[in-house]
Amino acid sequence: MPDDFFKVQRPLTPEQWSFLSETTLDKWLGARPASVAYCARCVQSNQRPRIEFDNEGVCSACRYWERKGAIDWASRDAQLTEILNRHRSKYGSYDVVVPGSGGKDSAYVAHQLKTRWGMHPLNVTWAPFTYSEIGMRNLQAFVHSGFDNLLATPNGQLHRKLTLLSTALVGDPFLPFIWGQISYAFHIAKLMDIPLVFFGENGEAEYGGSTETENLSGMPTSAWSDNYWKGVTPTKMVQIGQDMGLISGEEALSISRFYFPPDLNGGPRSLENYWYGYFTEWRPQDNYFYCAEHTGFAANPEGRSEATYSKYASLDDRTDGFHYYFGLLKFGVGRATSDAAHEVREGLIDRDEAIALVKRYELEFPDRNYDFFLDYTGLDRDKFEVLANKFRADHLWVQRNGEWALRHPIWETQAT
Ligand SMILES: [Zn+2]
Numbered sequence: 564m565p566d567d568f569f570k571v572q573r574p575l576t577p578e579q580w581s582f583l584s585e586t587t588l589d590k591w592l593g594a595r596p597a598s599v600a601y602c603a604r605c606v607q608s609n610q611r612p613r614i615e616f617d618n619e620g621v622c623s624a625c626r627y628w629e630r631k632g633a634i635d636w637a638s639r640d641a642q643l644t645e646i647l648n649r650h651r652s653k654y655g656s657y658d659v660v661v662p663g664s665g666g667k668d669s670a671y672v673a674h675q676l677k678t679r680w681g682m683h684p685l686n687v688t689w690a691p692f693t694y695s696e697i698g699m700r701n702l703q704a705f706v707h708s709g710f711d712n713l714l715a716t717p718n719g720q721l722h723r724k725l726t727l728l729s730t731a732l733v734g735d736p737f738l739p740f741i742w743g744q745i746s747y748a749f750h751i752a753k754l755m756d757i758p759l760v761f762f763g764e765n766g767e768a769e770y771g772g773s774t775e776t777e778n779l780s781g782m783p784t785s786a787w788s789d790n791y792w793k794g795v796t797p798t799k800m801v802q803i804g805q806d807m808g809l810i811s812g813e814e815a816l817s818i819s820r821f822y823f824p825p826d827l828n829g830g831p832r833s834l835e836n837y838w839y840g841y842f843t844e845w846r847p848q849d850n851y852f853y854c855a856e857h858t859g860f861a862a863n864p865e866g867r868s869e870a871t872y873s874k875y876a877s878l879d880d881r882t883d884g885f886h887y888y889f890g891l892l893k894f895g896v897g898r899a900t901s902d903a904a905h906e907v908r909e910g911l912i913d914r915d916e917a918i919a920l921v922k923r924y925e926l927e928f929p930d931r932n933y934d935f936f937l938d939y940t941g942l943d944r945d946k947f948e949v950l951a952n953k954f955r956a957d958h959l960w961v962q963r964n965g966e967w968a969l970r971h972p973i974w975e976t977q978a979t
Contacts, residue, residue: 574941579808582807583727587732587733588795591612591613592734594613595956595958595959596609599895599958599971602616602620602622602624603620604622605622605903605904605908605914606907606917606921606973607625607896610896610959612894613771613773623768623772625908627777630777631844636844639843640842640843642780643680643843646837647680650682651681656683657684657685657711657755657757658757659682659757659760659761660687660748660752660759661673661676662686662688662689664691664702664744664879665701665703665704665706666698667853668764668850670850670858672763672839673686673710674708674857676761677709684761685711685757686710686713687712687715687748688713689715689743690716690717691880692740692881692939693882693939694879694881695879695880697863697864698879700861701860701879704859704861705854708858708859715821717739717743717822718814721818722739724814725739725797725801725804726738726940727941730885730950731950732795734950734953734954736882736889736940737883738792738795738800740880743819745782745787745791745824746797746825748762750820750821759834760835761836761837761839762781763840764839765779769840770901770904773786780837781838781841782838784824796823797822801818846909848875862874862875863875869928870884870887870891870898870926870927871897871898871899871920871924871925872923882932882939884898885929885932887901892960894959895969895971895972897925899925903916903921918973919974925972952967
């Protein structure tokens, strides 16, 4: 398919552009600490939303990792056994919904539930904006390794508009994906009367975030809006799009219901959701090796992903580099930091190696799909620059010789 298929022919009016270029909605931007600090153990920054640092300068993700060493895994295993025994179907009908795009983590969960626990998972996928070649290949490999899958792909024109709004207002192109990724799974569970949903890991606890959910076995629906959606629900965004004349009334009426969380209160059976990573130790690299062996998962044939050194995480979407890039602009935390921080915790690399990797890759621009991203959102390079710079906070960024630089990068502030 030629790339110009994805081109948006929709010039913004001056009023629309001035609103987009001047308005900022991410509720976590105001919560950034004024001075930058890095975890004394890993390489994570105190700017990461909701992360907590204790008085020894250690981040909540590292403390969580430490506490995980004391978890009674046998007791967690018994809890999992009880849950699955209660739900396992006798005659082979679906008994658990596993949301996933074909990546290593969801494939691992589905494969474990099926082969280790004798469950009958239905895998559900909320489509990436546009599948990368390797992402689609991995989804196909997963399905062909023995799984049923439902793939929901929302209206491509409306999805572009929501992506433009999310990029410009929230600084996260992924928001429309994240809405559907959570909501769609619960819709299918409800529609098909499968009252059990298994996600992968509790990202807040594993990678640094709020400690409130640390001891929960599943995702509290009350946390969706603030923690996962940055305070911007799909309802709110569609309304903004309508108010600025970007989304028509007819489009708003016909928008897929799968963006919006379903009402989980009604119905004869209550719906349970869990993180598989609550019951068993969660190691992303092990999931990669596991899926390479069992579900045909392949790493990125183009080598490492841009702005990091890894080649097996977050590969499905051609726009994923921009999700990480805007995180770097807003919080000074990019893709290399995200990968290196958990690898330090897992003991795969030491902190000095991590700092060297962050220094080498963190600031790399996701050039490979830049033109594609501009076509998809209808932005041009000038407008993209305006939006990018809007999200650079003064306490994080400085211009030196016409180039943007981090004021306090870890490689300059930490002795190695
Ligand atoms: Zn840490």
